[in-house]
Amino acid sequence: MQATEDLKRHVHDFWDEASCGEIQFLDAPDKSGFLEQSRRRYLLEPYIGDFAGFEGSKDLDVLEIGVGLGADHQLFAQAGAVLTGVDLTERAIEHTRNRFAQCGLTSDLRVSDAEALPFADNSFDWVYSWGVLHHSPDTARAVDEVKRVLRTGGLAKVMIYHKYSIVGYMLWLRYALLMLKPWRSLSEIYANYLESPGTKAYTKDEARDLFAEFSDVEISIVLTHGDLLESEAGQRHKGWLLTLARRIWPRRIIRWALPGHGLFMLITAIK
Numbered sequence: 001m002q003a004t005e006d007l008k009r010h011v012h013d014f015w016d017e018a019s020c021g022e023i024q025f026l027d028a029p030d031k032s033g034f035l036e037q038s039r040r041r042y043l044l045e046p047y048i049g050d051f052a053g054f055e056g057s058k059d060l061d062v063l064e065i066g067v068g069l070g071a072d073h074q075l076f077a078q079a080g081a082v083l084t085g086v087d088l089t090e091r092a093i094e095h096t097r098n099r100f101a102q103c104g105l106t107s108d109l110r111v112s113d114a115e116a117l118p119f120a121d122n123s124f125d126w127v128y129s130w131g132v133l134h135h136s137p138d139t140a141r142a143v144d145e146v147k148r149v150l151r152t153g154g155l156a157k158v159m160i161y162h163k164y165s166i167v168g169y170m171l172w173l174r175y176a177l178l179m180l181k182p183w184r185s186l187s188e189i190y191a192n193y194l195e196s197p198g199t200k201a202y203t204k205d206e207a208r209d210l211f212a213e214f215s216d217v218e219i220s221i222v223l224t225h226g227d228l229l230e231s232e233a234g235q236r237h238k239g240w241l242l243t244l245a246r247r248i249w250p251r252r253i254i255r256w257a258l259p260g261h262g263l264f265m266l267i268t269a270i271k
Helices: 002-017 031-044 047-052 071-079 090-103 139-149 166-177 186-193 204-210 240-248 251-257
Strands: 061-065 082-087 108-111 124-130 150-161 216-222 264-270
Touching: 031 047, 031 071, 031 090, 047 071, 047 124, 047 150, 047 264, 061 071, 061 139, 071 082, 071 090, 071 124, 082 090, 090 108, 124 139, 139 150, 139 204, 166 186, 204 216, 204 264
Parallel strands: 061 082, 061 124, 082 108, 124 150
Antiparallel strands: 150 264, 216 264
């Protein structure tokens, strides 16, 4: 138990130092900065809109777990959702509150742990979470919480990391093979070198096990700007080797030969 709490504190501290995307995309914490962050986010990840289905959320009770800088949260609000948002860090909640104040939008925003959501059973029509639950020390418990707070027939839309991804292979090459430690597993690599400590990635079968208590589950894999080296590499990775790789990366071949080896696993599940 203490080890889990220690890990959760490390995860909190990592993201409280800089919310996801803050370093790369948020030039200034004002309306123009938030607009530019959104523009660049959806340019790099255009599939978010179709997956999230913002326009279908009007008048629905929607919970977002892990609001980050608030870009997706803003689109739910503008679509007319009755909106609630949580994040593990005070920093993310502050950013999103600032964003919503500047845009004249409203949401019930709270600092909260995804493994122990402060809401009654059957509270929401939709629960949305993009790239968050794999950071939780007990992802299975967080998924159980998603199901608990959903109403019967409610929809969960969750992105978690896919284990067999180009990003994972690149990290293994750098932190296992080139360090003469080829026995290191992909799970160990993700936990130590991708983002916050303990980050996990799942196979499709493992994801289906996580969502086994839902009545219907659809899963798809997306090649990301990270897999294709079309962007900055997050908050931990820089250097000349990465710069060189961006110049020579065989993006066309990867799109043709390895479309199922993207980092993002998009899960749509019905309670």
